Structure formats: structure tokens, C-alpha cells
Amino acid sequence: MPSANRTPRLRAARRIRFSGAMHVSFNLAADLDPALKSAALAAGLPDAAAFTPEIRTADPKHGDFQANGTLGFAKARKLNPRAVAEQIVTALPASIRESYDVSIAGPGFINFTLKPAMLLAWLRAYSTPAALTAGAASAHAGQTWVVDYSSPNTAKQMHVGHLRSAVIGEAICRLLTFTGAKVIRDNHLGDWGTQFGKLIYGFKRWADPVALATDPIEELERIYKLGHAATPDDSPELDEARRELVALQNGDPESVALWKKFSDVSLAAFQQIYDRLGIRFDYNLGESFYNDKVGRVYSELLGTKIAEDSAGALVVFHDEHPRFSRNTERPNPFMVRKADGASGYASTDLATALYRTEHFGAHGIVVVTDFRQGDHFEQLFLTVKKWFAAKHYRLPELHHVTFGAVTGEDGKALKTRDGGTIKLKALLDEAEERAFAIVTEKNPDLPESERRDIARAVGIGAVQYADLSQNRSSNYVFSWDKMLALDGNTATYLLYAVTRLHSIFRKLNLPAGDTAQESAASPLETSAELTLARKLAKFPDAIRLAADSLRPHFLCLYLYELAGEFSAFYTSDKVAVDEAPVRARRLLLCSRTLLTLETGLHLLGLRTITRM
RNA sequence: GCGAGCGUAGCACAAUGGAUAGUGUAGUGGCCUCCGAAGCCAUUGAUCCGGGUUCGACUCCCGGCGCUCGCACCA
Numbered sequence: 001m002p003s004a005n006r007t008p009r010l011r012a013a014r015r016i017r018f019s020g021a022m023h024v025s026f027n028l029a030a031d032l033d034p035a036l037k038s039a040a041l042a043a044g045l046p047d048a049a050a051f052t053p054e055i056r057t058a059d060p061k062h063g064d065f066q067a068n069g070t071l072g073f074a075k076a077r078k079l080n081p082r083a084v085a086e087q088i089v090t091a092l093p094a095s096i097r098e099s100y101d102v103s104i105a106g107p108g109f110i111n112f113t114l115k116p117a118m119l120l121a122w123l124r125a126y127s128t129p130a131a132l133t134a135g136a137a138s139a140h141a142g143q144t145w146v147v148d149y150s151s152p153n154t155a156k157q158m159h160v161g162h163l164r165s166a167v168i169g170e171a172i173c174r175l176l177t178f179t180g181a182k183v184i185r186d187n188h189l190g191d192w193g194t195q196f197g198k199l200i201y202g203f204k205r206w207a208d209p210v211a212l213a214t215d216p217i218e219e220l221e222r223i224y225k226l227g228h229a230a231t232p233d234d235s236p237e238l239d240e241a242r243r244e245l246v247a248l249q250n251g252d253p254e255s256v257a258l259w260k261k262f263s264d265v266s267l268a269a270f271q272q273i274y275d276r277l278g279i280r281f282d283y284n285l286g287e288s289f290y291n292d293k294v295g296r297v298y299s300e301l302l303g304t305k306i307a308e309d310s311a312g313a314l315v316v317f318h319d320e321h322p323r324f325s326r327n328t329e330r331p332n333p334f335m336v337r338k339a340d341g342a343s344g345y346a347s348t349d350l351a352t353a354l355y356r357t358e359h360f361g362a363h364g365i366v367v368v369t370d371f372r373q374g375d376h377f378e379q380l381f382l383t384v385k386k387w388f389a390a391k392h393y394r395l396p397e398l399h400h401v402t403f404g405a406v407t408g409e410d411g412k413a414l415k416t417r418d419g420g421t422i423k424l425k426a427l428l429d430e431a432e433e434r435a436f437a438i439v440t441e442k443n444p445d446l447p448e449s450e451r452r453d454i455a456r457a458v459g460i461g462a463v464q465y466a467d468l469s470q471n472r473s474s475n476y477v478f479s480w481d482k483m484l485a486l487d488g489n490t491a492t493y494l495l496y497a498v499t500r501l502h503s504i505f506r507k508l509n510l511p512a513g514d515t516a517q518e519s520a521a522s523p524l525e526t527s528a529e530l531t532l533a534r535k536l537a538k539f540p541d542a543i544r545l546a547a548d549s550l551r552p553h554f555l556c557l558y559l560y561e562l563a564g565e566f567s568a569f570y571t572s573d574k575v576a577v578d579e580a581p582v583r584a585r586r587l588l589l590c591s592r593t594l595l596t597l598e599t600g601l602h603l604l605g606l607r608t609i610t611r612m
Numbered sequence: 613g614c615g616a617g618c619g620u621a622g623c624a625c626a627a628u629g630g631a632u633a634g635u636g637u638a639g640u641g642g643c644c645u646c647c648g649a650a651g652c653c654a655u656u657g658a659u660c661c662g663g664g665u666u667c668g669a670c671u672c673c674c675g676g677c678g679c680u681c682g683c684a685c686c687a
Contacts, residue, residue: 054630056628056630057628058631059631059634061631061632062631066630066631068629068630071630071667071668072629072666072667072668074667075666075667075668076667081667105631106630106631107630107631107667107668108667109630109631153687190687193686193687194686194687195686195687287687310684311684311685312685313684313685315684315685322614322615323614323615323616323683328614328615328683329613329614330613330614330683330684331683331684332614332615332682332683332684333684335684335685337685338684338685339684339685340685342685344685344686344687345686345687348687370681371616371617371618371680371681371682372617372680372681372682373682373687374616374617374681374682375615375616375682375683376682376687378616402617404617404618404680404681405680405681407680411679411680412680438650439650442648442650443648443650458650469625469626470624470625470626471625471626472618472625473617473618474617474618474619474679474680475617475618475679475680475681476624479624482623482624485624485636485637486650487636487637487650488624488635488636488637489625489626489635489636489637490636490650492650493636493650493651495650496648496650496651497651499648499650500647500648500651503647503648504647504648507647507648508647545628548628549628553625553626554628557626557627557635560635560636561635564635567651567652568652568653570647570648570651570652571643571651571652571653572652574646574647575647576647577647611648612648612650
């Protein structure tokens with residue numbers, strides 16, 4: 001029987017070469033849509049040109065992908081959906097049949113299950129960070145996106161309410177970069193406005209040089225509170241504070257020097273937080289930067305008759321809109337210039353949108369703030385659209401990424417002016433301390449410096465992940481235990497999976513994610529291997545979902561499930577077995593899982609570690 | 613008053629109009645002589661109420677109820 005023995009081996013060898021040479025799409029589901037459309041035409045279905053396959057990733061118990069489109073298509077034409085599905089499936093091109101097991105289920109769903117050989121071909125094709133990046137980079141290739149996030153007020157410490165914008169914004173930046181965009185990170189600081197009159201007023205009276213040297217931002221915050229308390233409405237003190245503001249706006253050297261000092265001190269303090277969160281802005285173009293750019297906004301909005309005078313102020317009504325029309329009980333106009341001639345944040349935001357479009361050539365602008373500013377940004381975007389259309393400026397995509405406010409135990413939003421808010425620095429410190437205690441308990445033999453480093457990654461990661469893993473636009477109540485949880489669907493679980501993977505390669509004395517021995521891999525076989533491989537091949541879908549919707553929690557969910565499949569695989573299938581082909585294919589899975597988890601976690605802004 | 617967002621097990625969350633609504637945590641019961649138990653396996657438990665659209669609704673529409681927030685010179 002030598003020939004019978006020989007033939008399959010030859011075929012297998014050819015198969016591998018063939019798989020290596022043929023094009024394997026990064027996003028596998030993308031191949032199904034055109035294939036089903038042409039199958040519908042080839043099957044001669046009535047009105048086949050109108051058929052849309054509606055490809056979705058499927059519940060794993062049904063397969064990898066499913067086509068839902070036959071149901072609606074058949075019903076609308078009084079056809080039997082299962083019969084339609086059968087005609088389409090029969091007409092499917094051979095390439096699809098080679099890659100998938102195809103079945104029809106229930107009322108007419110078409111299910112596609114990737115064949116093990118196709119899974120392996122995909123895993124071989126996307127084996128490096130460069131391959132993943134190249135695969136993902138088509139979505140926003142050649143585009144420039146400006147992301148406006150964090151954006152705290154200067155002269156105040158960041159508190160827990162500032163966390164969400166910073167963490168979500170950074171993850172969005174990384175997702176956009178990964179999908180091919182050139183991203184400009186812009187910190188739109190609140191560094192201009194009436195509060196600086198009060199701050200200078202207070203500074204001149206109560207500044208403590210010693211405190212200013214040791215903890216400047218704390219001292220500035222103290223001074224501002226004093227200044228605010230000392231200048232009640234209609235008081236002569238408030239008039240004095242206003243004079244300070246006018247002096248600043250008129251360029252009085254002493255006032256400008258003070259203002260500059262406040263900004264520098266604040267930025268330095270913010271950067272300490274940003275460093276811990278892995279954030280580095282390209283620009284810190286705060287409101288002050290647009291101070292001399294609002295004049296053009298006024299004249300162009302007036303010239304195009306988009307803005308009008310109302311009670312002495314310059315405002316924009318959107319009469320076609322139910323809420324922003326002048327014809328409502330309590331009109332809510334977009335206030336471009338106040339009656340006293342001063343600019344507000346509407347005018348600086350308009351100037352900002354123009355600057356980002358003209359100077360940065362933005363294709364898209366993303367602003368990350370909590371939902372309370374929803375009306376403002378809706379009005380802003382409506383106004384920008386009319387303005388840019390009237391002046392024939394190119395209109396970028398405008399996105400307001402909202403999220404719920406962080407509230408206290410009473411359900412009320414935390415506010416800076418009230419005492420008792422939790423400082424962001426204190427939160428991060430506490431996170432690291434809790435993580436350090438756990439690391440020390442679990443792994444007391446590691447040197448302290450390494451335990452400290454691990455605690456930073458785990459503790460900060462827990463805080464980041466807590467904010468990223470939920471989509472909710474409703475508020476959430478701040479809780480130390482919730483924010484710093486280290487069990488369950490948390491960063492800890494994902495980092496633990498990463499460290500186990502590193503440990504496997506360490507034990508075998510192979511470089512992390514080693515791919516050298518993969519050619520020896522035998523076909524995927526066990527249930528745990530196949531389940532893990534299927535999950536790995538869904539990475540592109542998770543990226544697409546998260547990047548398209550600007551919702552990082554889709555990526556969190558995917559990574560958590562991937563780590564779960566890995567943990568199950570790790571428990572049931574030993575990697576370091578003696579049979580070389582089995583070991584090779586399991587190491588291939590480990591290598592790819594490590595690559596995917598680390599790539600995904602870095603996209604979320606988390607730092608990964610090799611031991612914990 | 614007008615409007616927006618939210619309402620899913622005890623608690624905290626998920627579900628791009630699809631199949632038996634998923635997970636964590638807490639509870640219960642198992643699993644370390646064996647690549648790391650910060651883990652794995654099993655199990656109890658839920659869509660605010662009432663209509664509508666759809667072959668199919670947590671999801672879309674209408675009407676209630678509840679919570680949070682926004683509504684002219686603060687940002």
C-alpha cells in the first residue's frame with residue numbers, strides 16, 4: 001500500500017503551499033457578502049439584484065458567520081425562505097465551499113462554519129503585528145482625524161470625573177491609528193474665561209509661596225476657591241476680579257505672566273497623570289488659543305446670515321429643528337457672542353472646528369465629553385454644517401462621543417466646586433496599592449521593584465478597563481471596589497492570560513510568541529483548539545465594530561472572551577506535549593493568542609507584562 | 613413646562629432587528645502529584661408597565677412610570 005500512503009501526504013503538502021500562496025482576507029466575513037450576492041443571481045432568483053445577504057458573526061453554536069438576508073427577501077416576495085436559502089447555497093462558488101461548511105437552519109438562516117484548514121491558513125497569514133496592522137489599516141487609510149479629549153480646566157486638579165474622557169479618548173485614538181488614520185491628539189484645555197479673574201484676584205491676596213513650590217496645583221485650587229468665595233455676585237470684590245480679567249485680556253504683562261504660570265503648572269501636573277495612563281498629546285490648544293480667532297467666526301456667521309442679533313447677543317437659531325427653533329416656548333439659541341461682547345465656548349468651539357479643518361486638514365473630528373454637553377454639540381455641529389456649506393469649506397465628519405457622568409453615592413454628578421471629590425491621582429495611587437498587596441500575596445518571591453512594576457500595570461489597567469468595558473451612556477455611581485476590582489471581567493484576567501502565555505514560552509526556552517516551529521503543525525483537531533482558533537479569527541470583526549462605532553467596549557468584550565477561550569484551552573489541552581506536530585500547532589495557537597491579546601490591550605491603552 | 617439619555621437576575625454589566633437574552637460578582641457543588649488555582653467545570657436567578665410595526669423586538673415607533681441631565685449671556 002505504499003501509493004495509498006503516499007498520495008494523501010502529497011496532497012497535504014500541496015494544500016499547505018496553496019494556502020500560503022492564496023489570498024486570505026483579513027476580515028473573512030467580507031468575502032461572503034459578494035459571494036452570496038452573485039450566488040443569488042446565478043441561482044436565477046426573481047429580483048435577485050435586490051438581495052442583501054446580511055452577513056453577521058454568529059453565535060458559535062451555529063457557526064462562524066450567518067446570512068440573515070434570505071428571510072426578509074423571501075417573505076417580501078411570498079417565497080419559501082428555506083427554498084430560497086437552498087437555491088443560494090447550491091449556487092455558491094467553489095471557493096466558499098472549500099473554506100466553509102455551509103448549512104441551512106431554522107426558518108432559513110444560512111450558517112457558515114470555517115473549516116479547520118481555512119482557520120489554520122488565516123492564522124498563518126496573520127502571524128505578526130505588522131500583518132495585523134496591514135490587514136486593519138484599510139478602514140481609515142489616508143485620513144486625518146483630530147481627537148479632542150481629556151480637556152480639563154487649568155488651575156484645578158483632575159478628579160474621577162475627568163477619567164472617562166481621557167481613557168476612552170486615548171483608546172479611540174489608538175483604534176483610529178490602527179485602522180489607518182493619522183491621528184492628532186488635541187487637549188482642548190479650559191484655560192480662558194471669567195474664572196481667571198477670580199483666580200488672579202485670589203492669587204494676589206493669598207498665594208503661599210511655599211505651598212506653591214511643593215504642590216502648585218493644589219495651591220492654585222485653594223486660591224481659586226478662596227477667590228470664588230470672596231467675590232459673590234453684585235459685590236465690589238467681583239468688580240475687582242472682573243478688572244483683573246480685563247487686564248489679562250488686554251495683555252497686561254503681569255497678568256499674562258501669571259496666567260502663563262498657571263497654565264505651565266497645570267500642564268505639568270496633568271502630564272503626571274497622563275504618563276500613568278499612557279497618554280501624550282500632540283497639541284494643547286486650549287480655549288485661549290482661539291481668543292484671536294473668534295472675530296472671523298462672528299463676521300462669517302453674520303455675513304452668511306446664519307447668526308443674528310437677539311437681545312444684544314449674537315445667536316444662531318435652527319428653525320428646522322424641533323428643539324433649537326425660535327418657535328418654541330423657551331427658545332434655546334446657540335449663543336455665539338454674549339450681549340457684553342465677550343466670547344463664550346460656542347464661539348471658541350466654532351473657531352476650533354474651523355482651525356482643525358483648515359490647519360490640520362481633518363477628515364474627522366471626534367470630541368469626547370459627557371452627555372450633558374449633548375445639546376451644545378448638536379447645535380455646534382448644525383451650525384458648522386450650515387457655515388461650512390455657505391462658505392464652501394470642506395465638511396469633516398463630526399462625532400460627539402458621549403458617556404454618562406460619574407456620580408457620588410447620592411446619584412448626583414460629582415462637581416469640582418463641591419468639596420469631597422475624589423482626585424484622580426488618589427484613585428490611581430489606591431489602584432496601584434491594592435494591586436501591589438495582591439501581587440505580594442500571590443508572588444512574594446519576586447523582587448519588590450518588579451512587584452511595583454506589575455502593580456502599576458495591573459492597578460492602572462484595572463481602572464482603565466473598568467471605564468472602557470462598558471458602553472453605557474447613563475451615569476454610574478463611583479465605587480472604589482468596582483473601579484479597582486481585580487476578579488472577573490477585569491484587566492487582571494486579561495493580563496493573567498498574557499502572563500501565562502509568556503510563561504509557556506519561557507518554560508520551553510523559546511522567544512515569546514515564537515513562530516519558528518509552526519511549519520510542523522498538524523491540523524487543528526480538539527474542540528478547545530478549534531474554539532480558540534475561531535475566536536482568534538474574529539479579531540478583525542471586533543476591531544471593525546469598535547472603530548466604526550467609536551466604542552472601545554466591543555474590543556474589551558472580544559478580548560475578554562478570547563482570554564476565556566484561551567483559559568479553557570489551557571486547562572483542557574496541554575501545550576508542552578511530546579508529539580512535535582501537536583505541540584507545534586498548540587504553540588501556534590498560543591503565539592497568536594498572545595499576539596492578539598497584547599495588540600488588543602495596547603489598543604485600549606493598557607500596558608502588558610510578562611509575569612505577575 | 614419642553615427636551616435628551618438611561619431603565620435587563622440581589623448587585624454590576626453585555627447583546628451591529630435574528631435562533632434557547634449572554635457574562636461578572638454574590639450563593640451552591642466540584643477540580644491543584646501534571647505547562648501559573650489572579651484559573652477551570654457545573655448550577656440557581658432577569659428584559660419597568662401598556663400598545664404598535666415586523667416572518668422575527670432588550671433593540672424600532674407611540675403612550676405611561678422612574679432615575680439622571682439640559683434648557684440666554686458659566687464652560
